[in-house]
Amino acid sequence: MELKDKLVSSFIAFENTVDVDTAIHDIRSEAIKTFEEKGFPSKKEEAWKYTSLKSILKHDYNVFPREESALEFKDIKRYFIYDLDAYKIVFIDGKYSSHLSETTHDKIDVCLMSSALAQPKYSVVINKYFNTVAKQDGLTSLNTAFSNEGAYIQIPKNTVAEKPIEIIHFSTGAEGAQLLQPRNLVVVGENSQVQIIERHQSLTENPVLTNSVTEIFVDKSAIVDYYKIQNDHENASLVDTTCIQQQSRSIASVHTFAFGGKITRNNLNFYQQGEGIDSILNGVTIIEGKQHVDHNTLVHHTEPNCESHQDYKGIFDEKAIGVFNGKIIVDKKAQKTNAFQSNNNILLSDSATINSKPQLEIFADDVKCSHGCTIGQLDDNALFYMRSRGIGEKEGRALLMYAFANNVLESVKIPQLKNRINKLIAKKLGVAIGFDL
């Protein structure tokens, strides 16, 4: 059976496991219809021109999470930012792992989507926000149809979350090929702050496809920093859709560190709904082999005096393929918008590919918008210069690449996370030098 048919027919079985007498379930029922109609995206669609999911849709995925697999903390410790005191929401094969997690309901809610859905006290918030900013494309609708588990984060107004929140999804491969569909909801009140780190990690050779959807609502003057670490197994693929709605004077940043996986597609959408908003989209991609990373971004400016800053750096070796498709829409009303976008790439091999495409749709006349894209190679003269000062070839190359990505790393606000990412990059580049630039 085709995966699409299997999913559509699984919906009835899914309904037996959830409360169907809710407003949310009405949304799910609509969503499965949308998925049935639209299906998976194909390369014929403009937004998927350079990324084909064909090779990963052929597996016979297990669609429902089974019983929780036991994982010992010591075996997976390295996937956490272990020197960081953080709240943790951990899932194993789509099931919540209470013994690896550290949730809270003290002043702020850091808990599970399933438990928030089950408790009436959250229904006002859920009904107000759930699926209101998520896109209505096939994959997002598929996630919505089966949405039941993920992270639920609610920060009331005038509250600073004292610790960062780590969300980690593990897959063990215990059931063979696995499809995971986490659904996260983050609601941040006026004048509040939160930092979130998200990671998807396969522990197996078995194929994993994660179709993740996150909705984030940032109220007036709130500050949200979201970090995504994508350094997964070569048989793990990820479609990550994150939709952020911002109110006046809020600042939201998303950093995406794409270091590995089979196919990784990031749909990152910012919808500004007030004045004086700043949206920050940063990314570092370092991939090799046959890995494929596609960043598809959208920033929609609807009101005057707002800003957006996009800075994506990519380093591609061997036969790796990168895609950057950055769309900026400035409505007629959104005068005095400052929207910046840059996408800089280094190709280390003749077989590596980058497809970079800016799309600017500007309907206001008094705006500053810029975009720039570069594709280059490592500078041989710079390399010789370094080598002549005693820095080995491999280290010199690594230092040049690190320097290339450095300004994005500089903007990571959690020191332990920055340190971890530095180490991941050093490991990725195969060098043992400290990057303390």
Added chain:
Amino acid sequence: MLEIKDLHASIEDKEILKGLNLKVNAGEVHAIMGPNGAGKSTLANIIAGKEEYEVSKGSILLENEDIEGLAAEERAHKGVFLSFQYPIEIPGVSVTNFIKTAINETRKGQGLEEMSAKEMLKKIREKSELLEIDRKFLSRSLNEGFSGGEKKRNEIFQMAMLEPKLAILDETDSGLDIDALRIVANGVNKLKSKDNAVVVITHYQRLLEYIVPDFVHVLYDGKIVKSGTKELALELEEKGYDWIKEEING
């Protein structure tokens, strides 16, 4: 210290060095002068280990060891330093962190422990004072947006930090005003000792007023065609290179 014997080298099938001989002892300063296109920078780059050049014949000995087959970084670990005619800009790496990395990678290559942070700081302070370098300068990206003089001063600063056995200064005087020239020359003179050697490659006699050479060589058409003492530099300054060309060709 350095002994080059019958060196032939080419780039893209064009022969640049055509049987060059040079011997530099420890404690000496040698100047290599010559007209444009004679092969001066080629010689500097080949000693430092630039791979684009093909050495077809001859040998380069550093302290009696043939370094011809060694990579650029290995030569640096053995004490070769090249001050670039055109130092490269490396955005995103500060002067301090670059030199820290260079020192520790060099020490690693020499089988030594990394230098302690305290020692490193002390050394940076000492050497930046020697070259009259401002602290703010050290946190800037390497060579990015530096003036010609700042770039050259930064080269000599790195030389001071790395303390090479053999320093080759390739046109270090170009782009320097007289004050910067004096600072750079003073730095080089202070670093000179009986255990190291300096090869100054230059077009003009000007730098040699400050860094006084023990020997002056004229490089012409890929060979050392004349050697002498510092008076030779003065003679070249006065008469140009034509008389040498005539001597060779005639």
